[in-house]
Amino acid sequence: MACFLNCVRFDVSKTITDKPTSKESGVTCYSWDDVETLTSNFSRLIGSGGYSSIYMARFSGSDKAAVKVHVSSHRLYQIFRLELDILLRLQHPNIVKLLGYFDDSEENGALLLEYLPQGNLQEKLQSNSKQVLLWRNRVAIALQLVQAIEHIHEKSKVGFSSMVQPPTMSPRSRQVRMVGSPGYTDPHYLKTGIASKKMDMYGFGVVVLELVSGKEAFSAERGEMLVHTAAPLMNEILDSSVDIAEDKVRRFLDPRLLSNSLDIDEVKTMLSVAALCISSKLSLRPSATHVAETLIKEIPSLSFLGCGKGV
Numbered sequence: 001m002a003c004f005l006n007c008v009r010f011d012v013s014k015t016i017t018d019k020p021t022s023k024e025s026g027v028t029c030y031s032w033d034d035v036e037t038l039t040s041n042f043s044r045l046i047g048s049g050g051y052s053s054i055y056m057a058r059f060s061g062s063d064k065a066a067v068k069v070h071v072s073s074h075r076l077y078q079i080f081r082l083e084l085d086i087l088l089r090l091q092h093p094n095i096v097k098l099l100g101y102f103d104d105s106e107e108n109g110a111l112l113l114e115y116l117p118q119g120n121l122q123e124k125l126q127s128n129s130k131q132v133l134l135w136r137n138r139v140a141i142a143l144q145l146v147q148a149i150e151h152i153h154e155k156s157k158v159g160f161s162s163m164v165q166p167p168t169m170s171p172r173s174r175q176v177r178m179v180g181s182p183g184y185t186d187p188h189y190l191k192t193g194i195a196s197k198k199m200d201m202y203g204f205g206v207v208v209l210e211l212v213s214g215k216e217a218f219s220a221e222r223g224e225m226l227v228h229t230a231a232p233l234m235n236e237i238l239d240s241s242v243d244i245a246e247d248k249v250r251r252f253l254d255p256r257l258l259s260n261s262l263d264i265d266e267v268k269t270m271l272s273v274a275a276l277c278i279s280s281k282l283s284l285r286p287s288a289t290h291v292a293e294t295l296i297k298e299i300p301s302l303s304f305l306g307c308g309k310g311v
């Protein structure tokens, strides 16, 4: 998931085969000493990833940044390089900016990212959070995310999304490439090791289910994946030649959103999109462009964004 949630202002024609020198194209190459200073010796942990820890950093002007320090490992270094390579080529308003990085070219790496003060989606959706995330904001998040994915798939020449594992790759190195967060990772990718645009659409479909239900993709507490809970409804949506019953949709919906003013057809549109995106039939999964067009056309609540101009 992180891959499509990060970004950089950088010349897309550049690769990192040759390390950029300091301040090249707006992305700074830092030394480890710099990273230590910026994070005040890693004094404030603000998040944890599957292979990384995220620390608060401050520049001298007191501007904040987030430093994602990857686990030190020769094996996991490839994951860092892959993420850095992608970030160096991306530029989109809906994706966080890469400000700089540290790379020892062997086993240690860190990414210096624009600081995002609003927390992550799970925090926003959590049932005990005081403010309920409004429906229109949920559909806006879905649209912004799919527009970011569309940018990666269609406009960025990143290539990773359609990347197929070279047949010569050893099982060990293949394992290294197989990254993903629990609950979001396409079972087809887990089975074959083949990364594709369809895999990204699967992850997007899971986020849509989270936005509609208010539940997290994977509940460690219940040992439950949202895609499994949603499966009967998803199958019914895909199989059904008739309109899906409203009470079934309402039962899946985040109870905090139940109100007369909510247009249930918009919820049905979101669920239909999710059902197609997470379908085990890869041919059914739509492109990011198609999903963005569908959301803009079928969800009037998005009009507050001035849709069609990109958000």
Ligand SMILES: Nc1ncnc2c1ncn2[C@@H]1O[C@H](COP(=O)(O)OP(=O)(O)OP(=O)(O)O)[C@@H](O)[C@H]1O
Pocket (backbone or CB within 6 Å): 001, 002, 003, 046, 047, 048, 049, 050, 051, 052, 053, 054, 066, 096, 113, 114, 115, 116, 117, 119, 120, 181
């Ligand atoms: N730029 C940022 N600004 C503020 N907080 C951040 C930022 N990046 C990450 N975080 C915090 O750290 C948490 C984990 O980050 P992220 O989701 O990027 O990890 P991940 O993708 O699971 O990592 P990995 O690549 O190691 O698997 C986020 O949920 C968020 O709370």
